[in-house]
Amino acid sequence: MIxxxxxxxxxxxxxxxxxxxLRRFYGYKSFRPGQWGVIxxxxxxxxxxxxxPTGGGKSMCYQMPALLASRGCVVVVSPLIALMNDQVxxxxxxxxxxxxxxxxxxxxxxxEVMDGVYAGKIKLLYISPERLMAxxxxxSPDMPVAMFAIDEAHCISQWGHDFRPVYTxxxxxxxRRPDVPVLALTATADRxxxxxxxxxxxxxxxxxxxxxxDRPNLTLRAFPNPGPAGRVRYIIDMVRKYPQxxxxxxxxxxxxxxxxxxxxxxxxxxSCVYHAGLDPAARDAAHKAFLNGTVQVVCATVAFGMGVDKxxxxxxxxxxxxxxxxxxxxxxxxxxRDGLPAEAxxxxxxxxxxxxxxxxxxxxxxxxxxEKLRRMDSYAHSRVCRRRVLLSYFSEEAxxxxxxxxICLNPPVRFDGTVLAQKALSGxxxxxxxxxxxxxxxxxxxxxxxxxxxxxxxxxxxxGVGADLSREEWMDYLGQMIQLGVFEVAYERGNVLRPTPLxxxxxxxxxxxxxxxxxxxxxAGEHEAARGALAARGADRPVDKALVExxxxxxxxxxxxxxxxxxxxxxxxxxxxxARRRPRTMDELLDVHGVGEKKASRFGHRMLRALDAxx
Numbered sequence: 211m212i213x214x215x216x217x218x219x220x221x222x223x224x225x226x227x228x229x230x231x232l233r234r235f236y237g238y239k240s241f242r243p244g245q246w247g248v249i250x251x252x253x254x255x256x257x258x259x260x261x262x263p264t265g266g267g268k269s270m271c272y273q274m275p276a277l278l279a280s281r282g283c284v285v286v287v288s289p290l291i292a293l294m295n296d297q298v299x300x301x302x303x304x305x306x307x308x309x310x311x312x313x314x315x316x317x318x319x320x321x322e323v324m325d326g327v328y329a330g331k332i333k334l335l336y337i338s339p340e341r342l343m344a345x346x347x348x349x350s351p352d353m354p355v356a357m358f359a360i361d362e363a364h365c366i367s368q369w370g371h372d373f374r375p376v377y378t379x380x381x382x383x384x385x386r387r388p389d390v391p392v393l394a395l396t397a398t399a400d401r402x403x404x405x406x407x408x409x410x411x412x413x414x415x416x417x418x419x420x421x422x423x424d425r426p427n428l429t430l431r432a433f434p435n436p437g438p439a440g441r442v443r444y445i446i447d448m449v450r451k452y453p454q455x456x457x458x459x460x461x462x463x464x465x466x467x468x469x470x471x472x473x474x475x476x477x478x479x480x481s482c483v484y485h486a487g488l489d490p491a492a493r494d495a496a497h498k499a500f501l502n503g504t505v506q507v508v509c510a511t512v513a514f515g516m517g518v519d520k521x522x523x524x525x526x527x528x529x530x531x532x533x534x535x536x537x538x539x540x541x542x543x544x545x546x547r548d549g550l551p552a553e554a555x556x557x558x559x560x561x562x563x564x565x566x567x568x569x570x571x572x573x574x575x576x577x578x579x580x581e582k583l584r585r586m587d588s589y590a591h592s593r594v595c596r597r598r599v600l601l602s603y604f605s606e607e608a609x610x611x612x613x614x615x616x617i618c619l620n621p622p623v624r625f626d627g628t629v630l631a632q633k634a635l636s637g638x639x640x641x642x643x644x645x646x647x648x649x650x651x652x653x654x655x656x657x658x659x660x661x662x663x664x665x666x667x668x669x670x671x672x673x674g675v676g677a678d679l680s681r682e683e684w685m686d687y688l689g690q691m692i693q694l695g696v697f698e699v700a701y702e703r704g705n706v707l708r709p710t711p712l713x714x715x716x717x718x719x720x721x722x723x724x725x726x727x728x729x730x731x732x733x734a735g736e737h738e739a740a741r742g743a744l745a746a747r748g749a750d751r752p753v754d755k756a757l758v759e760x761x762x763x764x765x766x767x768x769x770x771x772x773x774x775x776x777x778x779x780x781x782x783x784x785x786x787x788x789a790r791r792r793p794r795t796m797d798e799l800l801d802v803h804g805v806g807e808k809k810a811s812r813f814g815h816r817m818l819r820a821l822d823a824x825x
Contacts (some may be wrong), residue, residue, distance in 0.1 A: 211359055212252065212253055212255060212275060212278075212279050212282070212356045212391060216413055221250060221253075221254075223252075224250075224253060224278060225246065227278060227609075227765070228241075228246070228249065228277075228278060229241075229275050231274065232274065232277070232305060232492060233579075233806070234806060234807050235271075235277070235304045235305060235306055235806050235807070235808065236304060236804070236806050237784075237800070237802070237803065237804045237805040237806035237807075238804070238806075239802070241267075241270070242266065242267040242270070243422070244260075244262065244266075244267075244419045244421050245267055245270050245274075245419065247276055247417070247419060247582065248260050248271040248386070248393070248417065248419050249270075249271060249274050249278075251703070252271075252272075252275050252357055252391050252393055252417075252419035253275055253278060254267055255389075255391055256391060256392050256395070256415070256416065257381055257392045257393070257411075257413040257414055257415070257416040257417070258271075258391070258392075258393045258413075258416050258417040258418070258419070259363070259392075259393075259394045259395075259404065259408060259416050259417075259418045259419070259558060260393065260394065260396075260419050260421070261396055261397070261399055261404060261418075261419065261420045261421055261425050261604075262395070262397060262419070262421040263397050263421060263424075263425060263539075263543055264397045264539075264540060264543025264544065264555045265425075265458070265543060265546070265547035265548075266397070266421050266545065267547075268361070268397065269297065269635075269713065270358075271393065271395065272284050272334075272357065272359035272393055272395070273301070273306070273334065275356065275357055276333040276334045276356065276357075277333060279307065279333075279355070279356040279357075280429065281330060281354050281355035282330075282354030282355055283327050283330075283332050283333050283334060283354065283356060284333065284334050284335070284356050284357045284358075284359055285337060285342070285355055285357070285359070286334055286335065286336045286341050286359045286361060287337060287338070287342055287358065287359065287360045287361060287380065288336050288337070288361045288362070289314075289338065289339065289361070289362050289365060289374065291310075291312045291314055291338070292494065292497050293361075294310040294312060294336040294337075295310060296501070297310075297334075297335075297336060298310050298336060299482040299774065299778065300778055301334060302811070303774065303778050303808070304806060304808050304809070305806075305808040306333060306334070306570045307326075307331060307332050307333050307334075307806075308325075308332065308333060308334040308335075308336070308337060309323040309326065309332050309334075309336070310335075310336035310337070310391065311323050311324065311335065311336070311337050311341060311345075311732060312336075312337070312338060312341065313341075314586065316489075319606050320324050321433070323335070325819055326352075327353065328350070328352075328353055328354075328664070330354065332715050335618075338434055339374075339376050339377055339379065339380055339596050340376050341548065342380075343376075343379045343380065346383075346386055346387075347386070352558075354618060355387060355390050356390070357390060357391050357392070357393060358383055358387070358390060358391070358392045358393070358773050359392075359393045359395065360380060360392065360393065360394045360395065360411065361395050361396075361400075361585075362395075362396060362535070363377075363394035363396045363411070363825070364396040364398060364399045364403050364406050364407065365377040365393055365807060366380060366381075366406075366407060366410045366411065367380060367399070367402075367403045367406035367407055367410060368399075368406070368575065369402045369403045369406050369578065369702070372536075372537070372799070374573075376409075378410065380410075380411060380568040381410050381411060381412055383411070384411070384412045384413075385412075392411055392413060392594050394407050394408075394411055394413065394416075397543060398536040398537075398539050398540045398542055398604075399536070399604075400536065400603065400604060400605070401605050401698070402701055402702055403536075404418075404420075404800065406637075406652070407537050407796065408689070420605075420606075423545065423566075423600060423601055423604045423606050424597065424601060424608070425543070425553050425598075426612065426614065427546045427549055427550060427552060427589075428542065428545060428552055428553070428554050428614075429494075429551070429552070429553045429554065429614050429615065430542075430554050430596040430597060430600075430612075430615040431553070431554070431555045431556065431596075431615065431616040432555070432557075432558060432589070432590045432591075432592070432596065432616065433555070433556070433557055433616075434557040434558065434559065435529075435530075435557040435558060435560075435561075435562075436557065436558040438469075438473075438676070439497070439659045441529050442470070442473050442474065442477070442555060442750065443528070444527065445457070445459055445470075445474065445479075445507065446474070446477060446479060446557070447526055448524075448525045448527065448553070449479055449506055449507060450463065451524075451525075451727045452524040452525065454521070454522075454759060454762050455506075455522045455524040455529065455782070456503065456506055456507070456520065456522055456523045456524065457506065457507050457523060457524060457525040457526065457545075458483045458507070458508055458510060458514070458523060458525075458526045458527070458541075458544055458545070459507060459508070459509045459510070459511065459512070459526075459527045459529060460512070460514075460526070460528045460529060460530070460541055461509060461511055461530060461534070462511070462529070462530035462531075462562065462565060462566075463484070463511065464485040464487045464511055466529065466530075467483050467484070467485050467509045467510060467511055468485075468509075469631030470484070470509045470529065471483040471509040472481075474507060474509070476568065479505070479506065480504070480506045481505055481506070481507040481508070481509060482496040482499050482500060482505045482507070482509070483496065483509045483510070483555060484496045484497065484500075484508050484509070484510040484511070484514045485510060485511040485514075485706070486511065486632050487561055488618065494691045496508065496753055500520070501520055501775040501777075502774070502776065503766065503769070503773040503775065503776050508816045512532070512537060512541070512686070519778050520544070520547070520550060520775070521547050521548040521777040521781040521782055521783070522776075522777055522781070522782045522815060523545045523546070523547065523552065524545065524546070524550075524553065525545055525552060525553040525554070525555070526540070526541060526542050526544055526545045526552075526553075526554045526555070527556075527557070528542075528554075528555070528556045528557060528559070529557055529587060530559075530562045530565075531556065531558040531562040531563070531566065531587065531590055532556075532586060533566050533569065533570070533579065533582065533583055533586065534579070534582035534585070534586050535585055535586050535589060535600065535603050535701075536582075536583070538556070538586060538589075538621060539600060539604075542554035548781045548782045548783040549783050550782055550783060550786065552720060556590060558587075558590040558591075563587060567580070567583070568629060570583060575699075577704075577705075580703050581699065581701055582701075585603065585692075585699070588689050588692070588693060589603075589693070592617065592690075592693055593617060593622045593690070593726040594617060594690050594693055594694055594725075594726055595608075595609075595611040595615060595618050596612075596615040596616070596617055597612035597614070597615055597638075598611065598612070598693070598694055598695070601695070602692075602693060602694055602695030602710075605695075605698065605710075606649065607695055607710070607711070607712050608695070609712070609721070621726075622726040622727065622729070623726065623727040624724050624725065624726055624727065625690075625724070625725060626722060626723075626724060626725075627687065627690075627723050628716060628719075628722045628723050630676070630679075630687055630725065631691055631696055631713070631716050631717075631723045631725075632716065632717055632719075633654060633672060633674075633675050634650060634654065634687075634696075634697075635675050635696070635709055635713050635714075635716060635717040636671075636672045636675075636717065637650055637654055637670070637675075638650060638697070638707050638708070638709060639655050639669070639709065639717070640670045640672055641653070641667065643700075643706060643707065643708045643709070644706055645667075645706055645707065646704065646705045646706050646707060647685065647688050647689075647692075647707065649661070649662070649667075649704075650707060651681055651684045651685060652667075652670065652682060652686065653667050653670065653672060653673055654674070654675060654676030654677075654679075655674065655676055655679070655681065655684065656668075656673055656674025657678050661761075669722055682728070683728045686728045687725055687728065690725050690726060691723070691725075692707075693714050694712075695710055695713075696708050696709070696710060696712060696713040696716060696723065697709060697710065697713055722756065731783070736775055757789040757824060758782075758785050758786055758789045759805050760820070760824055761785045761788055761817070761820065761821075762776075762782075762785060762790060764816065764820040765779050765785065768813055772812075779809075779813060780804060780805070780809070780813070780817075781804055783804060784802060784803055784804035784805060787803040788802055788817065788821070792821055792825075793821070794821075794822070795818075795820065796810060796814055796815075799814050799817070
């Protein structure tokens with residue numbers, strides 16, 4: 211049972227049991243980084259906060275404790291019915307007893323599920339936050355709950371990018387079931403949001419795991435918007451580049467999503483549209499068509515941001531700029547969940563900024579959302595490694611370029627910016643980290659503005675040390691320093707700058723910093739226009755691996771026979787491992803990544819015959 215006292219010996223035994231269950235039900239030989247530490251913590255009864263990127267394996271952190279618990283089920287709080295159903299379908303396909311309670315089910319079925327929970331027949335119960343808080347007071351104290359797992363936990367924080375008031379009611383879980391551990395999970399939360407999650411859920415001395423946000427299999431690109439025709443050409447190129455796989459095209463409005471879908475279908479592309487304005491039946495049909503591969507492309511608004519658990523999404527295109535980096539990172543995280551190469555392309559324009567500012571004016575959190583939009587705009591126009599920009603935003607230090615984004619593949623002119631960074635860092639430290647970017651520039655350039663004199667900043671040793679650079683140059687270089695993680699922006703303190711550990715090492719002379727040379731905006735605009743035109747023409751097409759494509763055909767047949775999405779049969783990563791190993795027996799098949807006992811017994815003989823026929 212979760213929460214009992216465990217010795218080192220029993221925890222060793224528990225890990226051995228967990229590895230055996232991992233092999234049996236999932237076909238994996240080892241846990242991903244961070245997973246076992248979380249499992250060990252919650253199995254000892256601790257609350258926990260888990261921050262793992264999309265595709266990083268968050269669900270294993272609560273699915274394995276459900277299998278290990280001697281009694282009781284893990285209650286998984288999820289915001290979307292589609293996501294619940296996908297998870298349940300995937301778990302039952304692996305032979306794990308799971309079910310969901312929600313409004314789309316008949317009442318008789320929901321009662322049957324709850325009877326199964328009381329009888330100990332259900333190991334994972336999926337439920338929405340609204341339903342949980344409405345029903346929990348009617349649950350008997352004898353109902354065995356091993357743990358609460360709060361998925362998409364950033365929704366509870368008003369600092370988060372997707373705040374949902376109903377999530378705040380989950381703060382009452384600790385009052386109702388004080389002895390049941392709570393596990394909060396999210397893929398996108400900055401420092402402020404993470405701290406707020408702990409406070410809102412009233413977690414007690416939680417175990418915190420901050421996973422790496424690095425997704426090296428994703429190629430990141432950003433281009434000026436080439437116009438409707440250019441965007442359509444680019445997406446069609448992606449479809450042709452990955453004919454057996456899927457892609458997502460995010461749009462800023464419902465109308466633009468419908469327009470793009472119509473244009474793609476007119477060009478013979480199997481496409482569908484998804485947005486909040488569709489009736490539930492239409493949304494569900496589009497969701498299922500995309501998951502099972504009936505369509506290759508979904509043209510969607512952010513309403514499709516969560517609930518997409520599909521392994522072979524090879525590309526994501528943003529036709530417009532998202533409102534913040536958290537949303538952007540979550541949405542591009544839908545690509546390459548299987549660990550294979552994938553592409554994320556962003557098209558941006560000033561018109562996007564105007565539209566998003568209008569949305570922000572009605573948001574109720576204007577100051578925070580404006581700063582988040584500014585950081586998103588800065589990413590789009592960045593001249594430093596895009597992966598480093600994303601990692602530093604989530605407080606993950608990265609001191610080397612990735613080599614797999616458009617900036618790294620076509621780098622701008624660089625120079626040693628260590629001295630400039632030291633001047634800026636010294637200026638911030640001498641103000642007790644109490645100024646934002648604009649005031650810091652005034653201090654460095656020696657401005658005689660009234661506020662500077664009133665606050666005594668004109669008497670600092672750093673006053674005027676950067677007078678040799680223009681305001682535009684300092685704004686550009688400070689923007690790069692923020693992107694590279696030299697400073698963090700404290701939203702909760704009026705967007706003042708704070709040096710990071712990396713920044714302090716640079717200040718002490720222990721690290722150097724490379725910056726991109728400032729480019730006049732007019733020259734940069736000409737360069738970006740050329741890049742946008744190049745993007746609209748698309749990329750080179752790879753050579754298909756014949757055996758992998760052959761196995762995808764077999765997988766498609768199996769999916770049709772069993773009435774489930776193809777990726778639930780085997781992931782693309784599993785097919786690649788099948789093609790590499792070419793097993794001849796069931797024992798050899800069980801050595802393939804992602805092939806557990808259940809899937810081997812259901813699909814193994816068919817795949818072995820297919821491999822033999824290919825030979």
